[in-house]
Amino acid sequence: MSFLEIEDLKVHYPIRGGFFNTVVDHVYALDGINMSIERGKTYGLVGESGSGKSTTGKAIMGLEKITDGRIIYEGKDVSKQIRGKNSTYNRDVQMIFQDATSSLNPKKRVRDIIAEPIRNFERLTEGEEKKRILELLDIVGMPEDAMYKYPHEFSGGQKQRLGVARAVACRPKLIVADEPVSALDLSVQAQVLNFMKDIQEEYGLSYLFISHDLGVVKHMCDHISIMYRGRLVESGTREDIYKDPQHIYTKRLIAAIPEIDTENREVHKANRRRVEEEYRQNEKQYYDENGKVYDLKSLTDTHKVALKNIEVGGN
Amino acid sequence: MENENQLLDINHLHTGFRIKDDFYDAVDDVSISLEKNEILAIVGESGCGKSTLATTIMGLHDPNKTKVAGEVIYQDLNLVDLNEELYNKIRGNDIGMIFQDPLSALNPLMRIQDQIAESLIFHTKLSKEKRYERVLELLEQVGIPNPPRVAKQYPHELSGGMRQRVMIAIALSCKPPIIIADEPTTALDVTIQAQILDLLKELQEENGTGIILITHDLGVVAEMADRVAVMYAGQVVEEAEVGELFNNPKHPYTRSLLNSIPQMDSENDELHVIDGVVPSLVKLPRKGCRFAARIPWIAAEEHEENPVMHEVAPNHFVRCTCYKNFHFEEGGE
Numbered sequence A: 001m002s003f004l005e006i007e008d009l010k011v012h013y014p015i016r017g018g019f020f021n022t023v024v025d026h027v028y029a030l031d032g033i034n035m036s037i038e039r040g041k042t043y044g045l046v047g048e049s050g051s052g053k054s055t056t057g058k059a060i061m062g063l064e065k066i067t068d069g070r071i072i073y074e075g076k077d078v079s080k081q082i083r084g085k086n087s088t089y090n091r092d093v094q095m096i097f098q099d100a101t102s103s104l105n106p107k108k109r110v111r112d113i114i115a116e117p118i119r120n121f122e123r124l125t126e127g128e129e130k131k132r133i134l135e136l137l138d139i140v141g142m143p144e145d146a147m148y149k150y151p152h153e154f155s156g157g158q159k160q161r162l163g164v165a166r167a168v169a170c171r172p173k174l175i176v177a178d179e180p181v182s183a184l185d186l187s188v189q190a191q192v193l194n195f196m197k198d199i200q201e202e203y204g205l206s207y208l209f210i211s212h213d214l215g216v217v218k219h220m221c222d223h224i225s226i227m228y229r230g231r232l233v234e235s236g237t238r239e240d241i242y243k244d245p246q247h248i249y250t251k252r253l254i255a256a257i258p259e260i261d262t263e264n265r266e267v268h269k270a271n272r273r274r275v276e277e278e279y280r281q282n283e284k285q286y287y288d289e290n291g292k293v294y295d296l297k298s299l300t301d302t303h304k305v306a307l308k309n310i311e312v313g314g315n
Numbered sequence B: 001m002e003n004e005n006q007l008l009d010i011n012h013l014h015t016g017f018r019i020k021d022d023f024y025d026a027v028d029d030v031s032i033s034l035e036k037n038e039i040l041a042i043v044g045e046s047g048c049g050k051s052t053l054a055t056t057i058m059g060l061h062d063p064n065k066t067k068v069a070g071e072v073i074y075q076d077l078n079l080v081d082l083n084e085e086l087y088n089k090i091r092g093n094d095i096g097m098i099f100q101d102p103l104s105a106l107n108p109l110m111r112i113q114d115q116i117a118e119s120l121i122f123h124t125k126l127s128k129e130k131r132y133e134r135v136l137e138l139l140e141q142v143g144i145p146n147p148p149r150v151a152k153q154y155p156h157e158l159s160g161g162m163r164q165r166v167m168i169a170i171a172l173s174c175k176p177p178i179i180i181a182d183e184p185t186t187a188l189d190v191t192i193q194a195q196i197l198d199l200l201k202e203l204q205e206e207n208g209t210g211i212i213l214i215t216h217d218l219g220v221v222a223e224m225a226d227r228v229a230v231m232y233a234g235q236v237v238e239e240a241e242v243g244e245l246f247n248n249p250k251h252p253y254t255r256s257l258l259n260s261i262p263q264m265d266s267e268n269d270e271l272h273v274i275d276g277v278v279p280s281l282v283k284l285p286r287k288g289c290r291f292a293a294r295i296p297w298i299a300a301e302e303h304e305e306n307p308v309m310h311e312v313a314p315n316h317f318v319r320c321t322c323y324k325n326f327h328f329e330e331g332g333e
Ligand SMILES: Nc1ncnc2c1ncn2[C@@H]1O[C@H](COP(=O)(O)OP(=O)(O)OP(=O)(O)O)[C@@H](O)[C@H]1O
Pocket: A013, A014, A027, A028, A029, A047, A048, A049, A050, A051, A052, A053, A054, A055, A056, A212
């Protein structure tokens, strides 16, 4: 059962201009998406730069004003009162940022950084708080004395782990992770990804995992949504998306991933060219007359695709 | 030069940065070569010295803060010894460079056509009309739609992929036999990355250009490279033809890296993590195997005292002897 429902969520940014600096147009950064999030699952959100991934994450976090649509949390509409200090939603939904360095206050010690959500949402004595922080440091594999250090004393991967420690401090139900490993080297990335999976098991957490790296997404996610121009073009299980992509945009993204298979690179290249050609020729029929992505339609229980007529997609 | 296909021959190159009162080598005794019509990939994690190597070849270091020693032989010249005036003749004309971040490498106040024309003015005697024709031809060649319009635009008016194409057009403008591309697609979406990589490949095939492709993406290496040099802490630790490297990796670092890639077809496995961190320049151990601290379960005797490159198969080189009995910790790979 899902505990969080995103219904037809929209975020339109006004563009101001003209003599009176009035609103002359809008950027439809997020233009009607639906998602339902279940316990203990990881949901991938992928798409090219500017497609609206971060806007989605921020809207869910209440960091961006919602133009339209609803967020239903455990049966209650929370869209209007997300940022309230005492709201359980605010405690239960946390975020990990792409850039660990700028998301940790350089002037604060690790102890105070991690304690921030605890102090916001829970009433713990100093001893209890310290105990919790030591637990958290242990979970993220950092030594006790890290507590008294400052962020600049840690490597990129370690900082990202501190970000995770802060995010899980109040035992949230959902963590929105916006490109959590994009800035990290391969081996550090591996460390953070392993670790995100470990704490998921430990706490039964759900993730909304935002990334443009389809390899990482495939490794991490149970369910994947592909985003384009503020809308979802396709969503389904990992198998649906990678083994049976239906939308030309999804096919194109998958074909573009470099593969580690040196013997067959000519084959990949030919395949990529073929998909690219198909994209160029048939692009129009995949979007409506205004270039807008169609509404998602169900192909199977899990697999949804935004096509005008569902038959178009078959190969 | 012994081999007439050889474009660049780098021998025992050192590039040290001044930190307080000492110089610390970020490129530490690197020897590699580049041939015509070859894509040589240089891979390794952040800070291992890839960009320093590129900028050293291009002669872009401030001599007051950097110490460069060794050889970068190009057409019987050791570029390391060139003065600035001679280097200016080589840069752009003989060696083109594509930088990771096109926005900071392009001049924001200059029209695209003028930026491309700059190096044509410097290196060629083309008339103004001919130069403009060449600019349009280049923009066309790198797949920019409507070249006459884009030629008149400024960098901020273009998307990231278009800017990177402009950078490539500039690098190509004088048809240099060598191109150095430092993470040319790291900032781009995969679909645009694929286009840019295809473009580089075409250029190599059509003009016989030798390309040094710097990247940390092993997928890009597998799709593009002919030969690969893996760098760790300022040194090349393994070098091989691309198929050999992926099918038969030897150095513990290469093997560890390959194991930490999230594989497209084995999603539930725990990814491999390399213990510890890459030491900073100042703390880098300059004696012994630099990777030893990251594989502490391997006995000290397995490492060489002064690790050198060993040819383990034809044209496949590995540094240190620790590869011989290397195994992953607990239960293996
Ligand atoms: N505050 C803002 N005002 C106006 N437009 C904005 C604002 N923030 C984002 N946008 C626009 O909304 C669209 C979606 O942006 P968003 O940051 O969500 O993309 P993204 O998918 O996260 O991209 P990236 O992969 O580059 O992070 C883009 O066109 C962006 O330019």
